Amino acid sequence: MSRSQVTKYLRPSTPEEALTLLRNGGKSARYVGGGADVARTLPGDVTTLIDLCTLNLSSIEESAESIVIGATATLNEVLENRSVANVCNGVVAEMMRKVGSPLLRNMATIGGTLVSAHSWSDVIPLLLVLDAEITLYDGDSRTMGLGDLYASRERFANSILTSVMIPVSGPGDYAAFHKFSRTAYDIALLNCACYVHVEEGRCTEARIAAGGTPRLATRLPQVEAALPGEALSDETIERVAQVARDTVKTADDRRASGEYRKQLIYAGVKSCLHEIAQRLEGGQ
Amino acid sequence: MIDITLTINGEKRQFAVNPGETLLELLRREGYKSVKKGCESGDCGACTIILNGRAVTSCIVFAVKADGGTILTAEGLENDGKLHPIQEAFLEEGAVQCGYCTPGMEMATYDLLSHNPDPSPLEIKEALSGNLCRCTGYVKQVKAVKTAAKKISGEAK
Numbered sequence: 001m002s003r004s005q006v007t008k009y010l011r012p013s014t015p016e017e018a019l020t021l022l023r024n025g026g027k028s029a030r031y032v033g034g035g036a037d038v039a040r041t042l043p044g045d046v047t048t049l050i051d052l053c054t055l056n057l058s059s060i061e062e063s064a065e066s067i068v069i070g071a072t073a074t075l076n077e078v079l080e081n082r083s084v085a086n087v088c089n090g091v092v093a094e095m096m097r098k099v100g101s102p103l104l105r106n107m108a109t110i111g112g113t114l115v116s117a118h119s120w121s122d123v124i125p126l127l128l129v130l131d132a133e134i135t136l137y138d139g140d141s142r143t144m145g146l147g148d149l150y151a152s153r154e155r156f157a158n159s160i161l162t163s164v165m166i167p168v169s170g171p172g173d174y175a176a177f178h179k180f181s182r183t184a185y186d187i188a189l190l191n192c193a194c195y196v197h198v199e200e201g202r203c204t205e206a207r208i209a210a211g212g213t214p215r216l217a218t219r220l221p222q223v224e225a226a227l228p229g230e231a232l233s234d235e236t237i238e239r240v241a242q243v244a245r246d247t248v249k250t251a252d253d254r255r256a257s258g259e260y261r262k263q264l265i266y267a268g269v270k271s272c273l274h275e276i277a278q279r280l281e282g283g284q
Numbered sequence: 285m286i287d288i289t290l291t292i293n294g295e296k297r298q299f300a301v302n303p304g305e306t307l308l309e310l311l312r313r314e315g316y317k318s319v320k321k322g323c324e325s326g327d328c329g330a331c332t333i334i335l336n337g338r339a340v341t342s343c344i345v346f347a348v349k350a351d352g353g354t355i356l357t358a359e360g361l362e363n364d365g366k367l368h369p370i371q372e373a374f375l376e377e378g379a380v381q382c383g384y385c386t387p388g389m390e391m392a393t394y395d396l397l398s399h400n401p402d403p404s405p406l407e408i409k410e411a412l413s414g415n416l417c418r419c420t421g422y423v424k425q426v427k428a429v430k431t432a433a434k435k436i437s438g439e440a441k
Binding site: 003004005006007008009011032035036039040042049051053074076097100101102103104106107183185 | 286302303304305318326329335339340341343344345346348349392393395396404408410411413414415
């Protein structure tokens with residue numbers, strides 16, 4: 001595969017410089033994170049690549065409220081990080097292990113993953129339910145919820161994603177992730193992530209998201225609304241999974257039919273909530 | 285052309301590369317033929333190398349990105365005519381058939397064993413999940429990685 005169309009590979013040292021280079025390059029310029037995605041699917045009209053990995057944005061730091069992950073940290077660096085491992089029983093690492101292969105995860109960056117916004121992404125639904133925030137730079141820095149980025153993606157098209165913040169979890173915080181795919185290495189036919197906060201045996205807050213429906217992952221407010229006030233009994237879990245099957249909009253594509261995806265979202269929500277219920281029982 | 289410096293198998297070298305050139309293209313044109321060209325989309329693992337300590341598929345790494353970095357290819361595993369324990373283990377366990385996937389598998393194994401000297405069968409399978417082999421059923425490779433782990437930890441004692 002020839003990428004000989006590329007005539008410039010630029011390595012800025014500050015976000016300001018990167019932004020200027022992109023503005024000067026116009027439509028023929030594109031940011032590169034780990035490069036895995038860009039090298040595979042480079043559009044024919046792109047001739048200038050601007051590498052963001054030279055901005056020194058790959059540290060992972062924990063504060064009292066959140067873990068701040070630099071945008072160019074690789075997925076494996078996130079997977080192996082000890083602070084990240086403490087979030088909701090290691091759910092982030094568990095999800096990351098299902099993303100591609102270790103070879104890809106050593107290249108792919110967390111920022112590139114969130115900005116590429118593939119509809120089948122495993123990372124996006126989990127970070128949505130963990131209430132992750134991102135910081136974008138477009139001359140000024142601004143912080144917003146990850147969901148807000150996708151709600152107005154075009155508005156932020158030239159911005160540089162500089163970091164991702166995942167809140168640290170405390171007692172009563174539980175999360176689980178489930179991916180359906182033909183093989184362990186393949187992209188998801190559908191995936192789903194659930195977060196619940198439990199106090200005195202009852203759910204006080206719930207966030208649920210599904211991706212690969214086959215659209216980009218979104219939160220599922222109707223499904224979430226079925227949980228607060230309830231204990232995670234088999235009956236509750238069955239009812240919530242049925243709400244997911246009946247309300248989530250799915251569609252056909254070449255990987256799976258919309259009808260099949262309805263069964264998958266039912267099974268996915270059920271499996272996530274059962275996993276959480278088991279942890280609750282085990283007192284973990 | 286962009287000038288870059290790479291340390292490949294212990295040797296510091298300078299190259300002039302095209303902006304869109306991949307590490308796979310550069311390494312093969314410079315004679316590192318253990319780095320195989322397969323899918324060229326990061327899916328098959330035949331071009332796996334160690335870049336700055338971690339296994340990556342060199343077909344989707346821009347060469348410029350590696351500037352200043354350290355690379356290990358299967359050529360660099362051998363030391364003074366003596367095979368690396370990983371290579372010995374692959375031979376002894378019969379994990380090599382046509383051999384096209386072998387250098388990539390060995391480099392993925394190298395990354396695994398550098399970070400996890402005593403992996404479980406599941407951890408071995410996960411580590412090799414990005415390396416396709418069309419001849420075998422992967423059983424012998426998993427065995428070979430176990431044997432390599434034993435050889436390396438034996439050497440360390």
